[in-house]
Amino acid sequence: MGEEITQKPMYQQIALDIARRVVNGDFQAGCKIHGRSTLAGEYNVSPETVRRAVILLQDMDVVSVSHGSGITINSQEEACKFIDKFKDMESIASLKMNLDKLFEDKKEIDSNLANTIEKIIDYSDRLRNISPYNPLEIEIKEDSMVVGETVSSVKFWQNTGATIIAIRRDKDIILSPGPYAEFRAGDVIVVVGDEGVLKRVKVFLNV
Structure with missing residues (x-):
């Protein structure tokens, strides 16, 4: 059996393996396959597990089961449909797993972002308290004497x-x-200096 189905319940793995054998021509439509006990020995599982696998195939019309006649292969086409159905289910399950992982990653990113922002704010507050040289942003107006x-x-x-x-x-x-460097209207200059210096900048730029 292929590795891609190893995460499924055993009865589903067996059902898929039988369906693949039908598609590959190992089991022809109309032929009878081994009884449940023989299949149980072949797959090294209990007869109950084989019974559940056969019911799954029977529900999809891949096989038919009759008392005394055993298990009969019905259709290669239905076997293909059965396999395709499980491929779709695998795709949906895989997408859901990826989505869950993305949500978990987003939670971690959001948490890290929040922590980083808190640290930046904390450091900014500390610098503001210990340093007299705080940056100031001032926009150059169109009528400012420094334009040009x-x-x-x-x-x-x-x-x-x-x-x-x-x-x-x-x-x-x-x-x-x-x-x-030339001053232009709409420029925002970032300057540093003590409180008195910043006041002089505002007066100089007529802000």
């Missing part, structure tokens, strides 16, 4: 004492912009 100018030309550091660590422009982020 560079960091150097407006003498940004000399006038404010603040250090620009980044400029957010639409979806782009310019890290550590140099003295020739």
